[in-house]
Amino acid sequence: MSLALAGALLVAGCGTGPEPEQEGIRAASMDAPPDDITGAWRVTGAIDPQGRSLQPDAAPFTVEVDGEGNVAGQAACNNWNASVEHVDEEHLRFGAIGLTTEQCNIQDPDSQAFERDFVNNLTRTMEWSRASDTLVLRFQDGQEWELTPQE
8 A cells, every 4th residue: 555545544542532641752853764663664563452462363463664754554444544743662552543534344263353453552652663574563451453564
């Protein structure tokens, strides 16, 4: 999905607004996201807040970060877009999410549960790490996403 198309998507409010600054993490302006997170990624595994492993393979959950601070992707049946806010070298947060509102019927229970949390978590501060071709995003509630390059 091109980022130009993502910018034209229907914008709808989502989440509970910006997350308050966390102790020890301060917002910093940035010219571009770190090279380690740029590219097109697909969520290939997740751990929910209770520590259960989820495999949301029945529907696509994607994150595409460009080098100019834009981010877009797919959350099951809906497309989303935002800007990237780089908080420090290990943490990042996306800005307000624009989201389409298509209805879809996901049968897989793991994908249903993950869809509910996916968009809400996008605006929360996340810790990121990269090892080889795997990008890992960790959230304070214990949720963790594993992403691999999208083919």
